[in-house]
Amino acid sequence: MNILKQQYIQILCAIFLGFIVAISFDQSSIFIPFGDIFIRLLKMMIVPIVFISIIVGIGTISDSTNLSRLGLKTLLYYLCTSLFAITIGLLLTNFIRPGEYFSLDNLPNDINPQGVLSAPSSFVDMIYRIIPTNPFNAIVNGDMLSIIFFALIFGISITQLSTERKKSIEPILLSLYDSIMFITAFIIRLAPIGVFGLIIKAVHNSGTGIIPSIGMYMLTIFIGLLIHLFIVLPLIFYMFTSISPLFHFKAMRNAMMMAFSTSSSSATLPVTMSCVRDNVKVSKTTSGFVLPLGATVNMDGTALYECAGVLFIAQILPGIDLTFMQQLTIVFTALLASIGAAGIPSAGLVMIFIVLQSVGLSNVAGVDIIVGAMLAVDRPLDMLRTMVNVTSDSIGAAIIAKSEGENLYD
Numbered sequence: 001m002n003i004l005k006q007q008y009i010q011i012l013c014a015i016f017l018g019f020i021v022a023i024s025f026d027q028s029s030i031f032i033p034f035g036d037i038f039i040r041l042l043k044m045m046i047v048p049i050v051f052i053s054i055i056v057g058i059g060t061i062s063d064s065t066n067l068s069r070l071g072l073k074t075l076l077y078y079l080c081t082s083l084f085a086i087t088i089g090l091l092l093t094n095f096i097r098p099g100e101y102f103s104l105d106n107l108p109n110d111i112n113p114q115g116v117l118s119a120p121s122s123f124v125d126m127i128y129r130i131i132p133t134n135p136f137n138a139i140v141n142g143d144m145l146s147i148i149f150f151a152l153i154f155g156i157s158i159t160q161l162s163t164e165r166k167k168s169i170e171p172i173l174l175s176l177y178d179s180i181m182f183i184t185a186f187i188i189r190l191a192p193i194g195v196f197g198l199i200i201k202a203v204h205n206s207g208t209g210i211i212p213s214i215g216m217y218m219l220t221i222f223i224g225l226l227i228h229l230f231i232v233l234p235l236i237f238y239m240f241t242s243i244s245p246l247f248h249f250k251a252m253r254n255a256m257m258m259a260f261s262t263s264s265s266s267a268t269l270p271v272t273m274s275c276v277r278d279n280v281k282v283s284k285t286t287s288g289f290v291l292p293l294g295a296t297v298n299m300d301g302t303a304l305y306e307c308a309g310v311l312f313i314a315q316i317l318p319g320i321d322l323t324f325m326q327q328l329t330i331v332f333t334a335l336l337a338s339i340g341a342a343g344i345p346s347a348g349l350v351m352i353f354i355v356l357q358s359v360g361l362s363n364v365a366g367v368d369i370i371v372g373a374m375l376a377v378d379r380p381l382d383m384l385r386t387m388v389n390v391t392s393d394s395i396g397a398a399i400i401a402k403s404e405g406e407n408l409y410d
């Protein structure tokens, strides 16, 4: 069942049309509910998809050696690509030095950071949050890391059952999985209308007044994300699959456009799953394991952004010269922050406080104003970094599937 093949042209048109209507038609906000309803429908599917597909992905792995092999490959892929992305952010920001083009005095006076961003909790808190005291609460609250944690354990426990009992539970899980993907496919049909509304909302929510003072920062992040998306990830893909990356981009174009329109890896997950399964032809086992985990944990674009964003702030603040060790600390906290960031709009910007804290900059005067300015222009950056995040997950799924001997794209 592949309803996605012809849809990309419609989605592309919806993106363009959304931009045009938003900038030329005063009353365009009346279309915003189309986007909101579509997002609600996608979000409705996130928890069931993550929960069931991880259980199916792990539960259908034949033995624990295969499970550890798949787990190790996935982890290695996530770590390496995120570190590559962070390195790009580090080098570019040191080279372009966007902070030197920014002056706190040049900001328009409508920047009001107070109360816009809530500081995230500490790392220990994050670890506590991963282990749910009640998995049903985690499901009700949509607490992704806890849901993943419990689904992983549940899936692993299924692999420990006797073959006979495993055989009796497998068809039930697979039927549940197929029904959920059926609803998902139905919702995805509404994508062009939803995307139209979402783009109008994105344009309405973006501030443009401060672009002159923060343009260099935006450019640095854009260049970094584009290098990762169109050079680094395709190279990695080609190295491990010997397949032209163009095949992959073509197979994933709907998910990439959806990531761009929604700024949410989690909301895009239903579309990512469909593209990877139906177009890339990755098995349920591999896609069920790699993608839901990746949507929350593997965020290359966000990782690059965390590092570049903190260096940018440090460059603006007077008298701050980061040592090599401090930059190294930023690299590792940026990695952790990207893992902890939720797959929702602007989650990366909120997590930047954790990275700032690691080098003692979170409470320095002026930081909240700079972050407020970054928030005002975050939407377009978020659209691109989410696209990078989703593409990296899908490339990971393809590489890992290929290494497991799966036949792709036929």
Ligand code: ASP
Residues within 6 Å of the ligand: 263, 264, 265, 266, 299, 301, 302, 305, 341, 342, 343, 344, 345, 346, 347, 348, 349, 382, 385, 386, 389
């Ligand atoms: N919006 C991004 C995502 O969902 C996270 C971020 O803000 O960087 O992948």
